[in-house]
Amino acid sequence: xxxxxxxxxxxxxxxxxxxxxxxxxxxxxxxxxxxxxxxxxxxxxxxxxxxxxxxxxxxxxxxxxxxxxxxxxxxxxxxxxxxxxxxxxxxxxxxxxxxxxxxxxxxxxxxxxxxxxxxxxxxxxxxxxxxxxxxxxxxxxxxxxxxxxxxxxxxxxxxxxxxxxxxxxxxxxxxxxxxxxxxxxxxxxxxxxxxxxxxxxxxxxxxxxxxxxxxxxxxxxxxxxxxxxxxxxxxxxxxxxxxxxxxxxxxxxxxxxxxxxxxxxxxxxxxxxxxxxxxxxxxxxxxxxxxxxxxxxxxxxxxxxxxxxxxxxxxxxxxxxxxxxxxxxxxxxxxxxxxxxxxxxxxxxxxxxxxxxxxxxxxxxxxxxxxxxxxxxxxxxxxxx
Ligand SMILES: Nc1ncnc2c1ncn2[C@@H]1O[C@H](COP(=O)(O)OP(=O)(O)OP(=O)(O)O)[C@@H](O)[C@H]1O
Numbered sequence: 263x264x265x266x267x268x269x270x271x272x273x274x275x276x277x278x279x280x281x282x283x284x285x286x287x288x289x290x291x292x293x294x295x296x297x298x299x300x301x302x303x304x305x306x307x308x309x310x311x312x313x314x315x316x317x318x319x320x321x322x323x324x325x326x327x328x329x330x331x332x333x334x335x336x337x338x339x340x341x342x343x344x345x346x347x348x349x350x351x352x353x354x355x356x357x358x359x360x361x362x363x364x365x366x367x368x369x370x371x372x373x374x375x376x377x378x379x380x381x382x383x384x385x386x387x388x389x390x391x392x393x394x395x396x397x398x399x400x401x402x403x404x405x406x407x408x409x410x411x412x413x414x415x416x417x418x419x420x421x422x423x424x425x426x427x428x429x430x431x432x433x434x435x436x437x438x439x440x441x442x443x444x445x446x447x448x449x450x451x452x453x454x455x456x457x458x459x460x461x462x463x464x465x466x467x468x469x470x471x472x473x474x475x476x477x478x479x480x481x482x483x484x485x486x487x488x489x490x491x492x493x494x495x496x497x498x499x500x501x502x503x504x505x506x507x508x509x510x511x512x513x514x515x516x517x518x519x520x521x522x523x524x525x526x527x528x529x530x531x532x533x534x535x536x537x538x539x540x541x542x543x544x545x546x547x548x549x550x551x552x553x554x555x556x557x558x559x560x561x562x563x564x565x566x567x568x569x570x571x572x573x574x575x576x577x578x579x580x581x582x583x584x585x586x587x588x589x590x591x592x593x594x595x596x597x598x599x600x601x602x603x604x605x606x607x608x609x610x611x612x613x614x615x616x617x618x619x620x621x622x623x624x625x626x627x628x629x630x631x632x633x634x635x636x637x638x639x640x641x642x643x644x645x646x647x
Contacts, residue, residue: 265528266295266338270330277323284519286312289326290465291523295530296336299454302461304329309464339529345408346370347499347533348394353403355389364389364557366403373498374531376522378548380541380641386557387537388428391501394535395425409498424492425501430484437479437487438463438472444494462490466520481508486517493524493532500525502536506543514543522547541642542635553641574598574610576638577620581607582630591627595619603646608637 263271270292276285293305308329312322354365364386371377371394379387392398393405409422433440441459450458463472466486471479479487485505492500505521506514525532535552538544545551552559579588588607589600599610611620617636624631637643 264338265340266292267334269295269528270334273330274327277326280319280323282319282323282326286322286326287465287516287520288523289330290461291527292330292333294461294465294524295338295528296333297529298336299457301329301333301336302457304332306457306460306464309469313469341373341527341529341531343373343531346372347408349406349408350394351404351406353393353400353405355393355398355400362386362389362557364393364554365400365559367559368403369552369559371499371533371535373533374526375533375549376525376547377533377535378544378551379535379537379554380539380544380551381554382645385554387554388503389557390552390554391425391503391535391537394499395423395501397425407499411498421495422497423499423501424495424497426488426492426503426505428503428507430488433476436473436475437468440487441491441494444491458494462494465493465524466490467516482510482513485509489517489521496530497532500532500534502534504537504539506536506538506540514540518543518547541640541645545640551641553644555644573613574638575613575615575617575620575636576643577609577611577617578633578635578637578642579607579609579624579631580605580633581624582632587627588629591623591629592620595623601646608643608646613638 269288273285273288273292276282276288290305293301308322308325311325315321348369348371350367350369352366352368354363354367356363362384367390369377379390381387389398393400396405407423411422438459441462442455445455445458460472463469466489468483468486468490471483476484485508489505502521505517509517521534521536525534536544581588585600585602585607588609589597592600592609592611595615596612597609598612601608601610609620617638621634624634635642
């Protein structure tokens, strides 16, 4: 089975399970992979219908499956990627003597992969993103870009590589007109421009917002607009600084899933690096997490510096229980350390203790657990004071 067939099959399963919200978004990704404007127009018409008749789920599923069937007949070539789209080697950036210093940092970023960039405030996330975006000069090291589309100048580079900062600029006119403006420089017909823009509007859930102006949109929708605007340019590398900052919890998950799916395109994959404070959400979609501490990429440090967290099963526990009680119930599990961090306990056990055993112990002693998670492999373990 080809990747395209697998993807379509997955979408059919979503619809079969009546997971229509997810299914429809994934259907749009399959449609975008075809780059076929007739398919785009069918999806656009269905989106318009869906918004008019939000309660007619069964019919929506039926019509979606019909489009999927058409999509399945369009051959889609796999993109084969081996070399990284960007390679940074021993990059160092210093803002001056005795001031913040980033690096040395070495990274290889591949198309189709999502990289989460995490770290406490002021640890160099924005600095690294701006260096990779060629917005900021570095002092030492090297940075190589290896795009499929040639670039002769930094101006050309801007269409291969897009950086969306934390605070985006105000724009004027309607959302749709602003998107159409992006494509007006690409020498395509007005009809194609309209179709591509409407497809992107549909993809980012902006259908009912397309005629609104900047000041009529919430921050979350402004971010969706920025993503739609960016993806119209079909970049190869996308750098997002805190894209989740203004989104509600559900919207954060939706946007992350969408970004992952879009970047994983079969024939047009994108390398994505996004910085965020939403650790778990980001870890869930990231192929790799880059954790910065005082400007250093933690994974690159030698083993000794991470040894203090390396040989433990580390468990985060939020419960209505005092420290002494927890210490007592975990005695049999050879509890090594119990830290109270931000209202939540972080318990360290020997690495050979299995997490289910911790759950069993909590259950056996009827501890009123609000939430628990094994963070042994999560970068969350570094965020303990
Ligand atoms: N132009 C500048 N001149 C001097 N110092 C700077 C400059 N820009 C950033 N810094 C310093 O560099 C350090 C890293 O900043 P950076 O914005 O990269 O961190 P960050 O991890 O993105 O932080 P946050 O999570 O708060 O956005 C900070 O100490 C900051 O004060």
